[in-house]
Amino acid sequence: MPVLYHHWLSPAARFIRLMLAEKRIDFELRLEKDWERRPAFLQLNPAGEVPVLVLDNGATLAGTMAIAEYLEESVPSPTLLDGTAEERAEMRRLTGWFHTKLGTEVTRLTVQEKLNKRFLGMGEPDSEAIRCASHNLKIHMRYIGHLAERRHYLAGNRYSMADAAAVAHISVIDYFGDIVWEDWPEAKDWYMRVKGRRAVRTLLSDRVGGILPPKHYDQLDF
Amino acid sequence: MPVLYHHWLSPAARFIRLMLAEKRIDFELRLEKDWERRPAFLQLNPAGEVPVLVLDNGATLAGTMAIAEYLEESVPSPTLLDGTAEERAEMRRLTGWFHTKLGTEVTRLTVQEKLNKRFLGMGEPDSEAIRCASHNLKIHMRYIGHLAERRHYLAGNRYSMADAAAVAHISVIDYFGDIVWEDWPEAKDWYMRVKGRRAVRTLLSDRVGGILPPKHYDQLDF
Structure with a gap:
């Protein structure tokens, strides 16, 4: 295996x-x-x-x-890059966007400040970095909402690698209770939809020693 | 077009x-x-x-x-990902390595400090950042030499996307004269080999207003 x-x-x-x-x-x-x-x-x-x-x-x-x-x-089937070459390019663009931009501007800062420093004793959290991540998160939530509203899934009509990349980051950020979902109805609608997937549910049952996520974390309807 | x-x-x-x-x-x-x-x-x-x-x-x-x-x-032919699925994974791993690690640790710092600040008036160069890029460059040159010695090209026996990614970064760093090629004979041997490609030569004829590269920059045998 x-x-x-x-x-x-x-x-x-x-x-x-x-x-x-x-x-x-x-x-x-x-x-x-x-x-x-x-x-x-x-x-x-x-x-x-x-x-x-x-x-x-x-x-x-x-x-x-x-x-x-x-x-x-x-393992081409089921594919997470279903579409024409141009549609696949859009799926890969957004996959890269979430891993690099959302990753650098929000997720890394959040994990660094909230997990590593508080729970692993790697120093004091930096409130400026937390503020920065919180500001950037709003821009990314607006973008996710904008995409979800126009396209159903983030890169088109089908669930793709881009949705998986977004879920990977959003689920980490949400673990720390940092997302005010009421402010982002379109993004919330998308997240409720993807939370229904078996693959996503396997992630949301993870618990990291000593830290509990907010109550809504693994609820499909939140 | x-x-x-x-x-x-x-x-x-x-x-x-x-x-x-x-x-x-x-x-x-x-x-x-x-x-x-x-x-x-x-x-x-x-x-x-x-x-x-x-x-x-x-x-x-x-x-x-x-x-x-x-x-x-x-445009599958000529391919820059020629090989088995596992060989292609190694080409993509190194492509990512050069774009993210070499890019963040060396190229971005070099361009930022040496081009943007000196020539575009974006502030004073930061000597600490230049020292840091110079230190990291040595580690990357050693790794390129290590790969080139064992594999002819960086990800295997064939020229691939990984070589193109390395050339893209190394040619920028070399433009500023930052690479002491005598110190890295295996990497130099690889770079002489790839400089012979028509595609690479089209890059090396670029000149950026006001800055001249070192004499060896576009010489095949240097």
Whole structure:
């Protein structure tokens, strides 16, 4: 069975978990605290980051998009890139947008300040960084609402890799109770829709030692 | 003819120029100073970044990897992802490595401090950032040498997207004369090899107003 190195609140690892679950590929989860820079893990991925997927034949895949494209190629059905070449480009543009822009501007700051510093003793939370993440989050929630309103799913009429990337990040941010859902009805409507997916529900049952998410976190109708 | 919005020292735009040239797709280059955040350009790409590729039918592609994968799908030959699914994963891992790690740790700092600040009047160069880029560059040159020595090309025996991504970044860094090539014989050997490609030579003839690259910059044998 393939082994996925991950940690619970890594949005990139959540994204690959979603892809594996959508494609109904069984896998074993292995917790890797990648910030500890374990030498044997650096051998698997010199970038020192989860996710890393080790296949049954021993081949090691690293790099979030490299793994995602590999999964699309090797298990094409069900596809998370369903459409014309241009529609697929839009799915990939948004996947990149969520991983890099939403990731850098919100998720990373949130996890760093709220998890690493408070619970792992990596120093005092920086209130300026928290304010910054909170400001950026509003821009991203507006954009998600704008996309969801026009398109049903974020990159078009079908659930795609772009939705999975957004769920991976939004579910991490929502774990910390940072999203005021009443302010974003279109985004909320989209999130309720995707929460109904079996693959998404497997993520939302995760609990990270010592921190409980808000009550609505895993409720489909919230 | 497709239009590529770019600027001269954007490694991401250079990467797409290399892909277009390898696939012998004619295109028109259009200069976009994306830091000016021109509203009509933000309509094309809300991320506000080059490259953006506008197709003949008016469709707009944004996001570096979204454009690269689109080009692979729509003009499959010659391919820059030639191999098994696992070999392709390694090409994509390294493509991502160069765009994100080499990009963040070296290229962005170099362009920011040496071009934007000195020539575009965006403030004083930060000597700490320059020292940091210089330190990181050594680690990346060692890694490129390590890959080139074992594999001929960076991700395997064939020239791939990963080499194009590395050339896009290395050619920008080399423009500023920051690479002491004598220290990195394996990496130099690889770079001499790829400089012989027609697609790479089209890049190396660029000159950015007011700044001349070092003499070896566009020499094949240096």
